[in-house]
Amino acid sequence: MKRTFDASSRALPHVQNLHAYVPGEQPQGEGWVKLNTNENPYPPSPKVAEAAAAEVLQLRKYPEPVSRELRAAIGERFGLTQSNVIIGNGSDNILDLITRCFVDAEGAGHTVPSYSLYPVVAGMSDKGLVDVPFTREMKLDVDAIAALNTSVFFLTSPNAPTGVAFTCAEIASVLDRIDGLLVVDEAYVDFGGETAAPLLQEYQNLIIVRTFSKSYGLAGMRVGFALADAGIVNILDRVRDAYNLDRIAQAAALAAFEDTQYFDEQCAKVVATREQTRAELDRFGWFTYPSAANLLFTEPKNALGESGAEVARELFEYLKASKVLVRYFPGHPLTCAFIRVSIGTDTEMKAFLTAVESWLKHA
Numbered sequence: 001m002k003r004t005f006d007a008s009s010r011a012l013p014h015v016q017n018l019h020a021y022v023p024g025e026q027p028q029g030e031g032w033v034k035l036n037t038n039e040n041p042y043p044p045s046p047k048v049a050e051a052a053a054a055e056v057l058q059l060r061k062y063p064e065p066v067s068r069e070l071r072a073a074i075g076e077r078f079g080l081t082q083s084n085v086i087i088g089n090g091s092d093n094i095l096d097l098i099t100r101c102f103v104d105a106e107g108a109g110h111t112v113p114s115y116s117l118y119p120v121v122a123g124m125s126d127k128g129l130v131d132v133p134f135t136r137e138m139k140l141d142v143d144a145i146a147a148l149n150t151s152v153f154f155l156t157s158p159n160a161p162t163g164v165a166f167t168c169a170e171i172a173s174v175l176d177r178i179d180g181l182l183v184v185d186e187a188y189v190d191f192g193g194e195t196a197a198p199l200l201q202e203y204q205n206l207i208i209v210r211t212f213s214k215s216y217g218l219a220g221m222r223v224g225f226a227l228a229d230a231g232i233v234n235i236l237d238r239v240r241d242a243y244n245l246d247r248i249a250q251a252a253a254l255a256a257f258e259d260t261q262y263f264d265e266q267c268a269k270v271v272a273t274r275e276q277t278r279a280e281l282d283r284f285g286w287f288t289y290p291s292a293a294n295l296l297f298t299e300p301k302n303a304l305g306e307s308g309a310e311v312a313r314e315l316f317e318y319l320k321a322s323k324v325l326v327r328y329f330p331g332h333p334l335t336c337a338f339i340r341v342s343i344g345t346d347t348e349m350k351a352f353l354t355a356v357e358s359w360l361k362h363a
């Protein structure tokens with residue numbers, strides 16, 4: 001007889017209650033205009049393919065364990081050294097390392113709404129998460145963050161899903177008033193946000209987290225990095241998988257990072273498309289947050305001029321039926337009347353706007 005094992009009751013109690021992160025839908029089949037996961041609409045630098053192909057020939061050998069070349073190149077770009085840089089298997093990997101190393105029993109803090117992975121990484125470590133709520137203005141509540149003074153506070157800037165960026169001065173005013181770690185998740189900063197990286201010179205309790213998934217067009221590769229004091233990097237390295245980045249990913253990320261001309265051109269194209277799309281949404285008379293990211297968070301109005309959760313859901317469903325996939329967040333009062341649209345190519349955004357116009361006429 002087969003020996004049985006009831007995984008759900010034998011898992012550690014906090015894991016039994018855990019909900020896995022729900023990533024945006026990856027639709028199967030052809031013909032989708034996919035504007036739901038903030039991927040870059042453009043492929044990575046052509047130099048990535050060359051670099052990756054060369055590594056294929058080396059795959060019998062383990063990768064260099066600390067991604068040394070990549071750390072050095074990134075460190076130099078930011079006026080730091082490789083001891084200030086850690087590379088992750090996606091920035092999600094780094095958020096998990098930070099949680100495992102530094103979040104105490106009181107839990108981490110985060111603003112709400114923001115990136116929905118923070119509750120998941122906190123849960124994986126059996127830690128809680130304390131909310132600092134936004135109001136509709138989406139202004140940073142420095143007093144509330146200072147009053148909480150958690151061991152770790154996650155701040156997304158530009159924020160997700162709104163695209164609203166916070167200034168270096170605002171971030172410095174938080175850092176002045178806490179003694180825990182402030183993690184500034186700059187996944188979208190290359191599309192127009194102000195980086196808090198210069199503040200690393202003055203504040204040892206700051207970690208800047210970045211990703212190659214958005215501005216470098218490498219979401220499929222899984223590479224992220226963080227900049228921090230050497231002491232923090234040293235601690236994070238103790239819990240990092242020894243070979244957390246494969247050979248191809250290290251070479252691909254380095255090639256993408258060094259092709260600055262290609263990078264600048266692609267980012268500029270995305271920003272130009274975002275602003276054109278925004279102007280069209282303004283023309284519909286919709287409220288849209290000012291975005292410094294490769295997305296727009298907009299509050300649709302139907303043909304009768306009505307907005308609200310039901311209108312946003314209707315539009316989301318209509319677009320999906322037209323094979324235009326955007327993101328809808330029904331779970332929070334500040335997000336449920338909005339849709340989040342990732343910035344695609346000009347052609348993709350035209351398809352999105354045409355579908356919206358058709359909804360306005362027919363719905």
Ligand SMILES: Cc1ncc(COP(=O)(O)O)c(C=O)c1O
Nearest residue numbers: 090091092115160187211213224
């Ligand atoms: C704010 C934020 N941080 C991090 C990530 C994930 O980045 P990565 O693909 O490097 O894990 C995302 C992805 O959507 C994000 O929105």
